[in-house]
């Protein structure tokens with residue numbers, strides 16, 4: 001059996017041996033990708049390439065991508081959910097397809113990780129005829145053959161849906177078909193949820209069986225792989241990304257892609273034969289440390305230990321990628337993670353600051369593989385400050401609690417208000433009420449739940465909007481304007497001087513808008529020169545490419561960035577220019593961009609600045625379009 005700690009490295013070697021280039025991870029916050037708050041899967045930074053853009057490193061890529069999924073922050077506490085995790089990934093950009101992908105991963109699990117093939121189950125997509133998407137019989141047959149080579153006769157069973165499966169059970173099957181709720185993958189979820197413009201496809205998911213005794217039939221119905229009972233754990237997902245969601249339906253992409261992702265912690269758990277990901281080497285040292293700080297044992301009450309370990313590790317990764325706690329967006333999530341961790345610590349009676357106790361351990365776990373954790377002190381500092389401020393707030397929260405319950409009663413509205421505005425959780429309020437001998441109003445919990453549901457609905461509506469715009473915007477004009485912005489930024493520097501620094505940018509499919517530091521009006525002659533330079537680059541048909549660079553190196557080399565932007569330790573740098581020549585422009589950016597600058601001039605379009613004005617003191621604003629000259 002493999003040492004679980006070496007799975008990441010062994011997987012990357014395995015993929016390298018099969019012709020893959022191992023690419024760096026993207027930061028947790030993708031600069032310039034407005035569609036999501038965090039990198040939540042390995043494919044996300046590769047989106048343009050899955051849609052057909054050429055990747056500079058070729059058509060076989062692999063990496064380990066740190067991901068953060070916030071949708072189930074509140075779910076953390078069971079044995080397999082974490083907000084932050086590493087996803088091992090490999091991609092075929094129109095190169096190999098099902099046959100190789102399935103055989104490689106199957107063999108990897110058995111020959112490298114050392115799993116018993118008898119404990120492996122696989123699920124495939126049952127198709128959706130109404131949309132012209134066929135059942136993935138090809139994948140099922142490939143899998144059947146792979147099992148046969150290991151001496152196992154694998155029966156193929158159509159389970160239809162998870163609900164149906166819980167009713168009829170898996171019988172003696174080993175390969176199962178499910179509907180799109182289980183075996184279709186897009187950034188939004190099932191078929192209906194696939195964002196417009198995104199790539200998607202049916203998938204094959206591998207499950208490890210931790211044993212019948214883990215399944216409580218009374219609670220979960222009959223056992224089957226996609227059940228959440230804890231008996232089966234999904235350890236790898238091969239998505240066959242062969243469609244793009246367009247207005248007219250799911251249109252086959254010109255290249256059939258593979259997008260594979262497997263959770264590292266879960267693979268480690270399978271290797272250990274231990275369904276609890278918190279017992280793997282990437283989390284256990286944190287849990288173990290916590291046990292020394294409290295009288296409660298992990299076995300007795302695992303939930304708070306899991307939340308603290310997960311949240312503190314996630315916060316450390318966020319800090320490593322330059323996120324600072326705040327009241328909005330990424331910073332807000334970080335703040336929430338840190339607060340929740342501290343509240344759980346209070347419940348465990350832990351007095352010591354978590355940052356002091358746990359961050360050095362996180363750094364030790366990752367430092368060898370991720371040099372960003374070498375700067376432990378700095379990383380600890382943002383978290384330490386936040387922790388201190390929150391402790392003060394908690395004390396203030398207790399005072400609020402006193403006011404809210406002056407009448408000796410705690411009701412649902414107060415329970416919710418304390419939670420919502422003071423970050424004071426329900427459990428703590430109830431505990432405090434018990435301690436002070438207050439009455440908890442009958443129905444207070446139901447009222448709290450009702451207010452929570454309402455609030456969730458509000459935030460989901462806001463979250464759904466995140467997918468709109470940006471990459472989900474199908475219009476290639478938006479992408480063209482994005483590239484035009486890079487061309488113009490450089491031209492501004494060439495004409496007005498190096499003091500021009502980007503202060504803001506806003507791109508639609510109709511125009512670009514760009515704010516930059518410059519102390520005076522840009523005169524018509526300068527504008528004409530800027531336009532001419534941009535149009536020259538469009539005519540020159542220059543290729544656009546990107547690479548991942550260490551941030552310090554990129555900034556030292558004069559790569560352009562935006563004022564006030566915070567970058568993680570590594571950044572994606574887009575270059576416009578021919579290979580072997582000094583690029584016309586080099587800029588830190590998350591993409592996407594056109595493949596060649598000539599696309600901007602398609603149909604005889606020319607770049608034109610239509611407005612130049614003052615924006616604020618020392619900052620100018622220009623608007624420009626790509627249009628056919630009158």
Ligand code: SER
Nearest residue numbers: 041043237259260261
């Ligand atoms: N994108 C797929 C997932 O996140 C496979 O990499 O599961």
